[in-house]
Amino acid sequence: MPVELVQIAPVKAQDVLRLVHEPGTKAVLVNVWATWCGPCREEFPNIVKLARNYQARGLRVVLVSSDDERELPGVKQFLAKQGVAFPSYIKAEKDQEFINGIDSRWSGALPATFIYDGSGKLRHFWEGAASYGEFKRKVLEILNG
Amino acid sequence: MKMKQFIASGVAAWFVVLSVSANAASLKLGELAPMAGVKMKNVDGKEASIADVAGKNGTLVVFTCNHCPFAKAWEGRLAEIGNAYKEKGVGVIAINANDPSAFPEDSFDVMQQRAKEKGYQFPYAVDGTSDIARAFGATRTPEAFLFNKDGKLVYHGAIDDDQDATKVTKNFLRDALDALIDGKTIPVSETKFIGCSIKYRPKA
Numbered sequence: 001m002p003v004e005l006v007q008i009a010p011v012k013a014q015d016v017l018r019l020v021h022e023p024g025t026k027a028v029l030v031n032v033w034a035t036w037c038g039p040c041r042e043e044f045p046n047i048v049k050l051a052r053n054y055q056a057r058g059l060r061v062v063l064v065s066s067d068d069e070r071e072l073p074g075v076k077q078f079l080a081k082q083g084v085a086f087p088s089y090i091k092a093e094k095d096q097e098f099i100n101g102i103d104s105r106w107s108g109a110l111p112a113t114f115i116y117d118g119s120g121k122l123r124h125f126w127e128g129a130a131s132y133g134e135f136k137r138k139v140l141e142i143l144n145g
Numbered sequence: 146m147k148m149k150q151f152i153a154s155g156v157a158a159w160f161v162v163l164s165v166s167a168n169a170a171s172l173k174l175g176e177l178a179p180m181a182g183v184k185m186k187n188v189d190g191k192e193a194s195i196a197d198v199a200g201k202n203g204t205l206v207v208f209t210c211n212h213c214p215f216a217k218a219w220e221g222r223l224a225e226i227g228n229a230y231k232e233k234g235v236g237v238i239a240i241n242a243n244d245p246s247a248f249p250e251d252s253f254d255v256m257q258q259r260a261k262e263k264g265y266q267f268p269y270a271v272d273g274t275s276d277i278a279r280a281f282g283a284t285r286t287p288e289a290f291l292f293n294k295d296g297k298l299v300y301h302g303a304i305d306d307d308q309d310a311t312k313v314t315k316n317f318l319r320d321a322l323d324a325l326i327d328g329k330t331i332p333v334s335e336t337k338f339i340g341c342s343i344k345y346r347p348k349a
Contacts (some may be wrong), residue, residue, distance in 0.1 A: 032339075036213070036214045058205070068308045077269060094306045094307065094314075095303065095306065095337060095338040098339075100337065106222050106341065107284065108335065108339045109284055109339075110342070122163055124164050125163065126164075
């Protein structure tokens, strides 16, 4: 995908939570990643595939890069290479505020994944990478629930 | 009808259980530095332990490494703080717990170069089993633990609040160090931050 097609906007924790509570979805998966984070890069294709396969069934994927804004060109390149054709985001807030604003149980470790149901209730949260199977199982549990 | 909905949502709530899987707990405020007597290989070729460097006003332990863009971003600030507060009676030690087989840049040779380049006037030592980092519950780099003169943890977290040194608004670690030296209450004793995960060596 050409890098010009990458859509990326700055967000604070409250913006992420607003996206989570937007009506019209059955499940929202928020993944916080960074270009310098190895496990984030490894699991990334799983999330892109998940978005592709389950968007039609009501899954929304919110990808938030926690890279420094000076790294934006690299972030865009990575998103283009991964074929992320939907809008994604970059953190524009201090770490402490962002971490606690999303969920105080999050230590700040990356990657971090949060899955919410259609009402905006947090149903799954974990730190570290996951396989496509794990992502799929947790998302389907909500989509089928 | 309203009552029914209320009951229905109440029942539904019973079945909604949040699954959480986060990192193991780290050292808590007031706790002593674990494995403080364990000798580590220092960049000067000698050995150093946390207990060896303990200062009359307290001790600062920072887990860092060579490869991580975050650790790199703070190296200059770590050198400034470490060198300055060592002069003020705070013992300082930087520890690299990363497995160099995961990141070759985290090797001892590169540590020696880096300590020299950045002018560390304090030990930069190898946690050769990663067990010290495990015992601290240190998970990221750079991650600071500050102990008072009685050896109790009084600050844990980030050095300051921005990777970009020009945008720092809160100097968490310096503020904690100043308060510690002045015998005042630490203003912010725990901070969270995003950083590179420490790549532990496999358990022996």
